[in-house]
Amino acid sequence: DAKTTQPNSMESNEEEPVHLPCNHSTISGTDYIHWYRQLPSQGPEYVIHGLTSNVNNRMASLAIAEDRKSSTLILHRATLRDAAVYYCILRGSNDYKLSFGAGTTVTVRA
Amino acid sequence: DAGITQSPRHKVTETGTPVTLRCHQTENHRYMYWYRQDPGHGLRLIHYSYGVKDTDKGEVSDGYSVSRSKTEDFLLTLESATSSQTSVYFCAISDSGTDTQYFGPGTRLTVL
Numbered sequence: 001d002a003k004t005t006q007p008n009s010m011e012s013n014e015e016e017p018v019h020l021p022c023n024h025s026t027i028s029g030t031d032y033i034h035w036y037r038q039l040p041s042q043g044p045e046y047v048i049h050g051l052t053s054n055v056n057n058r059m060a061s062l063a064i065a066e067d068r069k070s071s072t073l074i075l076h077r078a079t080l081r082d083a084a085v086y087y088c089i090l091r092g093s094n095d096y097k098l099s100f101g102a103g104t105t106v107t108v109r110a
Numbered sequence: 111d112a113g114i115t116q117s118p119r120h121k122v123t124e125t126g127t128p129v130t131l132r133c134h135q136t137e138n139h140r141y142m143y144w145y146r147q148d149p150g151h152g153l154r155l156i157h158y159s160y161g162v163k164d165t166d167k168g169e170v171s172d173g174y175s176v177s178r179s180k181t182e183d184f185l186l187t188l189e190s191a192t193s194s195q196t197s198v199y200f201c202a203i204s205d206s207g208t209d210t211q212y213f214g215p216g217t218r219l220t221v222l
Contacts, residue, residue: 041216042215042216043200043202043213043214043215043216044153044200044211044213045212045213046210046211046212049210087152091208093208094207094208095207095208096141096158096160096207096208097143097155097158097168097169098153098155098211100152100153100154101152102150102152103152
């Protein structure tokens, strides 16, 4: 499986944007970039995914580098509820499983 | 929220006893998964199912078995629990094998 590298932790202030980087230099052409997050004492939840183009949804935006070797998850206005572990996952177009790494622990200060 | 429940939510058992965890869904999704989460390892896939009576192994399947006799239920059994199986177990569902996975609330299992 292609690997991802994320910072261990990041801090943000409430209502400020948060930019979460992910490096995936060995990504293959058919790998999708998925982001999940896990709130304390809960199961993971889907955030967003993309292949080549930038993506937006109600939760976040995903910016993908032109060479696809890195990507950034953007939370536009962090709230206390966004404090979680965020996982960047590469998933092939035919992959059934998700391979979770250690993720980035995001702390939001009030 | 996807309709996924897990039972029990917490269980303490002794080494050598059998344990069954249940995952129940109301979404009629074809795929169901069991993961375990341990500090330092993230979530790892134990087994998954791609239909009634159709199951396959994941990356950490030793010591676990599964069964799926109905679309809505996926059971994970530890035939003889060991302390190394102390973990938090998550069930997930997806409509197809490559779709978004939706996770249940988890079961915290402690094997003494």
